Amino acid sequence: QVQLVESGGGLVQAGESLRLSCVTSRSIFSASIMGWYRQAPGKQRELVADITSGGITNYADSVKGRFTISRDNAKNTVYLQMNSLKPEDTAVYYCNANYLKFLRYWGQGTQVTVSS
Numbered sequence: 001q002v003q004l005v006e007s008g009g010g011l012v013q014a015g016e017s018l019r020l021s022c023v024t025s026r027s028i029f030s031a032s033i034m035g036w037y038r039q040a041p042g043k044q045r046e047l048v049a050d051i052t053s054g055g056i057t058n059y060a061d062s063v064k065g066r067f068t069i070s071r072d073n074a075k076n077t078v079y080l081q082m083n084s085l086k087p088e089d090t091a092v093y094y095c096n097a098n099y100l101k102f103l104r105y106w107g108q109g110t111q112v113t114v115s116s
Contacts, residue, residue, distance in 0.1 A: 002028055002105045004095045009110030012085055016114075020080040022095030022107055032105075033098040034071055034078040038091035038112075045094070049080065063089075085114045 008020040020036065035050030049059045049069040057069055068081040078095065095107035 004097060004105055004107035006095045006107040006110045009093060009112045011113045014086055014114055014116050016085055017083045018112060020093055020110060021077055023077045024097055026076050028097050028099055029076040031100050035096040035098065036069065036080045037094045037096055040091040087114045087116045090114050
């Protein structure tokens with residue numbers, strides 16, 4: 001069973017920072033585009049950022065310049081550094097592994113709440 005284990009969510013005030021982490025097995029991590037998605041109440045799940053095994057990144061327009069995705073291939077871990085957080089960033093954040101561009105695996109989700 002494939003597991004993606006997330007950590008790092010929490011409650012912060014607007015303007016503060018959080019870092020999310022997601023770890024999975026080496027076999028999945030090395031062959032996957034790793035990404036972070038989020039889902040706010042009453043809204044569809046949306047891509048926040050993703051990163052290829054070679055380090056090419058892609059960001060949603062709403063987070064460009066504030067969020068940074070990175071991956072540590074030695075630790076099988078992907079990170080999402082979130083700076084200058086806004087109340088509209090409040091959502092459940094999900095780690096995703098797009099394995100061989102064929103299968104998608106999801107983490108359990110971690111809540112991020114930004115108060116104004």
